Amino acid sequence: MSGMSARDAAFLQEMGIGPLWTLRDAPAAEPGPQAVLPVAAQAASKEQAVEPALGQQVAPAAARAVADGAPTDEQIAAMDWDELRAAVASCNRCGACKDGRKPVFGSGARQAAWFVAAGASTAADEQAGAPLSGDTGKLLDNMLFAVDLARERDVYVTNLVKCRPASSRGGDRAPTQEEANACRPYLERELALTSAGTVLTLGQIAANGLLGKPLSEPLGGLRGAVHELRGVPLVATLHPGELLRRGADKALAWADLCRARAARARSG
Structure with a gap:
């Protein structure tokens, strides 16, 4: 950590790294005028709807x-x-949605600075009607807060696979390549509509699915570099769920956040 600036040290402290990254509530940010409401609230509020563009x-x-x-x-x-x-x-473009699962649409800022993509919707996401909920979502919010971002104001968060892939017993499972390929056009359209300048992928599935790699390929081969998705800089990092299980890896996520922040500064 030698050579770290005072600003980076402050970011590191906000993330809870050193000596221990603890799960805590990030200060609430005022929702921006472009905030996307969860699915249930969207249906109840026509004021948040975006008028279709001409043509x-x-x-x-x-x-x-x-x-x-x-x-x-x-x-x-x-x-x-x-x-x-x-x-x-x-949608019924793949087997996951044909199983009758409830799709989970993205949430956050419709005009976003960062676009955050996880792999597949989970049972917790399905229940909440929004991606990355619960303790995983709280940790993501703390990570974003550490680089001066708020989900409601600056960031659009979504899953690559919108419908939860379920096992034969009803539990969560990893998505198939077919499911990831079927859902990718939806995510790419979300990215285009947000006009985000940086993509941050969370976990192996999202990074591989968006960069055209086999979903089973280890994440380590993609970390540590700036990639590109539809002309937008993309940085791959660990999923917050993994970070909750392996606290020692949180310093790696901090390095990835710094890389994404620098890529944003260079591009914009």
């Missing part, structure tokens, strides 16, 4: 594809927020 109305054939749950990649790439949410809600 982006779905054509009749595309509308039928959305209704059938099978929009093409090209149709997804032309959707606005409302159309995208509707397409995810009725």
